[in-house]
Amino acid sequence: MTNFASDNVTAMAPEILAAIADANEGPAMPYGEDPVTARVRARFNDLFETETLVFPVATGTAANVLGLSLLTPPYGAVYCHRDAHIVVDECGAPEFYTGGAKLVTLEGADGKLTAGVVSDAITGAGVVHHVQPAAISLTQATEVGTLYRPDDVAAIAKVARAHQIGLHMDGARFANAIAALGCSPAEMTWKAGVDVLAFGATKNGAMAAEAVVIFKPELAAEFGFRRKRGGHLFSKGRFLSAQLEGYLEDGLWLRHALHANSLATQLAQGLAGLPGVTLHHPVEANMLFLSLPESVIAGLKAGGFMFYDWTTPATAAGMREIRLVTAFNGTGEDVRAFVALAADLARKAAE
Known part of the structure; x- marks a missing residue:
């Protein structure tokens, strides 16, 4: 069974699993007061070229909602796309x-x-x-699966500054995005005007590890209390930090992302x-959204491929939209097999 349903379906990256095992040696102070977390903080400063x-x-x-809580009071409005993850999946x-x-949802192409x-x-x-x-x-x-360029972010940040409001980025x-665009993390975030970033690792090889990255020091003073009150302060925090350390070591995070992106491109081309x-x-x-005849979708599932049906019911023409997601540990062989079967089924459906 080949699973293109999500990049959440994968096992852990061996390098990150090894980092957890390394962190498991001996005692360490709790609640983020451990050496691993200290190293991760320094690593993020290097990654973003500034004090974070x-x-x-x-x-x-x-990561998303605790970060957002720093930017808005209970009577505030958060402007976001109508399909944003914070709207449809939180x-x-x-x-x-x-x-x-209040989440104020807005329209926007792609x-x-x-x-x-x-x-x-x-x-x-x-x-x-x-x-x-x-x-x-x-x-x-x-x-x-589309991307904001740094100039896109900067233009929206200019609007935020004009209205004296914050800019949050959900970076699951x-x-x-960084791998595809070739820009630096700094250029995509604080240099473009982002105040708070939810930095994701789980979808790209970690077990359960994200980070709230705050670029405005004045916002961080109360974050520790919000995290504790919200039940997200881990006593053995070194094991969260170990995942992030392994993730960033030797550029693993970008290699994983480049590979997943490349597989998605190959799928699209095929x-x-x-x-x-x-x-x-x-x-x-690393995501594709496409419409196929129902017979093709059924044939792909019968052939051992998993993915999400994105629209129900099918259109009058018997078409249905699906989502394909490629992951860091996917293979070109899986992609070629999917494309070959889809091509055969599509030809038969056309006939």
């Missing part, structure tokens, strides 16, 4: 951890916001009857042009 404040957590949801956690802030759309949406400042503009949240890579697939196949968004990271 880094707080490891175990889940992407925790089970109300942003509202819960901010004490009730899963992305633009500076103009955000600027037009920000209203109500100072009006007691309205939620107050508080933050903008960008998903990088987006929920449809941050590595895939599937494009097949009869009855439509790709819905540019393939820029």
Whole structure:
């Protein structure tokens, strides 16, 4: 069975598993006061070319919503794309951890916001009857696998600064974005105007490791209390930090992302042009969204491939959208086998 359902389906990267084993030797002070966490903090400073404040957590949801809680009061508005992960996949956690802030959802082609759309949406400042503009949240890579360029982020950050609100980035697939664009982590974040980043590792080879990276020191003073109150301060924090240390060692995080991105590109190239196949968004990271005849989808599943059905029911023409996600440990053989079977099934469906 070959699983293209998600990059969450993978086993751990051996290098990260080894880092956990190394951290398991002897005692260490709890709650992040250990040598591993100290090294990780220094590593993030080097990675982002500036002094950062880094707080490891175990889940992407925790990283997102605890970071957002620094930027908005309970009566605040967070502007985000209507398909953003914090909207469709966080089970109300942003509202819960901010004490009730409102997610204001906006439209945008290919899963992305633009500076103009955000600027037009920000209203109500100072009006007691309205939620107050508080933050903008960008998903990088987006929920449809597209990417914000540093200039895109900077343009949106300019809007945020004009309204004196914060800029948050959901970076669950941050590595895939950096690998695809070839820019530095600094250029994508604080140099472009990002205040808080949820830095993901779990989807790219870790077991359970994310980090809240804060670029404005004044925001960090209360984060420790929010993390503790929210139940995300781990007593044996060295094991979260060990995963991040292994992840960043010798550029592992970027190698993994480059490989996953390359497999997605190969899938797109192999599937494009097949009869009855439509790709819905540019393939820029490690995700593809495409429509296929139902018979092709059924045949692929019968052939041992797993993926998510993205639309239900099928269209009148018998087409259905699916999502394919490639991962750090996927193989070219799996991609070629998928494309070969899809091509055969698509030809038969066309006939």
